[in-house]
């Protein structure tokens with residue numbers, strides 16, 4: 054069964070969730086997103102792109118739809134799932150006080166959805182103050198703890214030293230956190246959502262719509278590194294290598310033939326710090342080959358460094374990198 | 377010339393301080409023409425003497441200030457709660473005293489179902505009275521191993537399902553989702569909580585549950601069940617007000633037979649504020665005698681028993697972490713200010729005392745920015761407020777609607793687990809409201825607890841829990857004060873006290889008609905006073921005998 058990836062975007066009021074969603078809707082790159090938003094009015098859509106505007110849903114020329122959540126996320130999600138056939142990916146904007154990780158768990162009890170990632174935005178200029186607030190401090194802490202990837206937004210408003218300070222503080226309070234600084238929520242959208250043809254979660258790669266093309270949309274550049282091997286992959290070594298990746302690697306996906314389960318198609322899916330490895334049935338007639346792609350910001354380590362990091366995972370056949 | 381009817385009654389309890397009791401009431405054009413003795417009323421001219429209430433007691437029609445029309449929606453499905461509950465047709469749905477009784481009731485219903493795929497949904501289940509035994513999937517598999525069976529708990533936040541539902545959702549030992557309860561062996565028990573419960577209820581019910589819960593039929597059932605308990609005005613105190621629901625309200629309330637005045641409150645979070653204000657103003661254009669838009673609702677925190685209330689220090693008695701915001705402090709400020717500035721009255725759900733504090737701060741700030749007399753913003757539930765918070769409500773011109781029914785239904789849990797003895801003994805502090813002069817009502821929050829103002833008044837008077845413990849004698853109030861809280865007090869919290877809530881000249885002829893005199897029965901028997909029926913705008917609605 055085809056499963057739609059579900060991404061949940063969380064973060065406190067003013068952290069930049071809507072900015073990120075607006076960027077996503079502009080750079081959907083041929084994938085048909087359903088974006089569930091709290092405040093319709095805050096979504097800034099070029100009116101020339103709107104093909105239909107009905108009640109709580111706007112349909113766009115690029116196949117995306119934008120839906121208001123109203124007062125019930127559950128019902129809004131249910132309405133979106135009725136359109137499952139014309140969609141490739143569902144994105145939920147969690148309310149400013151919601152726990153986005155809890156919302157993402159709905160994908161684990163909904164056969165039509167696959168949990169993709171929990172992206173949490175934090176305002177670099179105020180996150181420490183918010184975290185100490187007597188009313189919302191615990192809410193902020195739950196959001197930070199549940200983040201697969203933390204986008205530390207409004208970095209441009211701080212000096213380098215201040216930014217480093219906030220980042221250090223965040224890492225101390227949430228060990229293992231993957232954090233990427235950004236301004237105006239400018240994070241490579243393709244890397245966050247796996248937009249390019251080969252970057253979608255393989256088990257549910259969508260049919261490409263004719264309008265799609267692989268030209269990189271404008272916005273911050275994306276770094277990509279890939280790895281192919283015909284030899285068996287050492288599971289522990291792969292997980293160790295993925296865990297050792299720096300924060301600049303935002304996403305990894307792969308179809309892997311593990312040494313300990315050579316007949317199974319292993320699926321590796323990583324967003325930020327969360328790594329999911331699952332078995333996706335037998336290989337069948339597919340080429341017995343492991344592929345892994347890493348996507349990240351331009352700060353991602355260069356090919357030589359990544360080649361080194363993954364050297365012990367399997368006898369590599371080819372690696373490639375592009376920036 | 378319109379006709380006048382004079383009703384003699386055994387006693388009329390008016391809630392009018394000038395004339396607290398009387399023997400006759402005259403009605404003309406749906407309104408109270410006069411109250412007094414027959415001789416005093418005869419001066420109004422020719423009349424018909426109607427002796428229907430001669431041996432009965434009249435009170436102002438009860439006003440339920442916090443209920444939900446979902447009460448009517450859920451009656452589409454079988455009730456499987458612990459306590460007897462009256463259904464809209466007047467029949468009593470008997471309480472089920474153990475899990476076996478619930479299973480056997482559901483099995484009977486299942487046998488009668490014809491469509492094999494149709495899910496069986498039931499509601500009102502409450503295992504807290506079953507000595508620790510929880511329901512599990514195996515219990516419900518005895519009802520059916522093929523048909524989805526879903527049992528919603530009385531708090532509407534927890535759900536039990538059978539194996540087919542778990543299988544269809546792919547829930548097994550490997551599913552690590554918050555709110556999916558597992559046994560000691562790591563196997564899901566079939567109990568789901570919070571967002572997982574809500575999701576599964578809607579997903580597996582296979583019907584447009586949201587639609588069914590608030591369609592025209594649901595509004596009718598809600599009105600009927602309210603009327604059976606003597607209610608003539610009731611709120612639907614949180615609704616997104618989609619067009620379909622509004623159309624249902626309109627069609628139902630357009631009928632002369634519709635037995636209540638209905639006041640929906642718009643859930644402020646549903647729309648951006650400018651759109652919300654516009655929508656409400658447009659809806660108010662069509663307000664009429666039986667349907668009034670204009671109330672606004674903000675939900676701040678969750679519930680105490682759901683461990684989601686926002687509490688001040690020292691928090692939950694059992695040490696569990698603080699609850700969650702439904703609407704955060706910044707948004708509470710923003711929404712309250714916008715609707716305050718636009719002239720609306722806002723009802724603010726606050727269960728925990730931290731939520732009450734945030735709401736009080738928000739009202740104080742809104743008033744500093746936009747001074748406004750007689751706004752009557754009302755804290756709803758407000759179960760944990762201390763005396764200082766009540767003094768702030770008084771100073772800020774606020775009202776409060778206290779959740780008295782909680783004392784009975786969850787008081788034991790609050791005493792032993794959530795609040796601890798000290799705060800449980802002062803929860804839903806009606807006597808403090810009286811002492812501090814905050815206009816107050818008491819409520820049922822139906823369908824969370826059954827609608828029944830006499831029962832609610834009994835709770836405020838006696839403060840007895842289900843196990844028989846008295847929670848804080850110092851917060852008990854007199855029967856007369858409790859009856860005021862379900863009539864004129866509630867009308868005040870809805871800004872309708874000029875129109876309803878007491879029996880006096882000029883007001884609407886809305887009466888609760890009772891078999892016994894609630895001020896003469898022992899206070900412990902207040903809940904047992906029988907309702908004969910109601911009068912709404914002069915029209916008589918006799919309730920079927922229970």
Ligand SMILES: [Zn+2]
Nearest residue numbers: 725726756757
């Ligand atoms: Zn409430």
Ligand SMILES: [Zn+2]
Nearest residue numbers: 442444613821
């Ligand atoms: Zn309520």
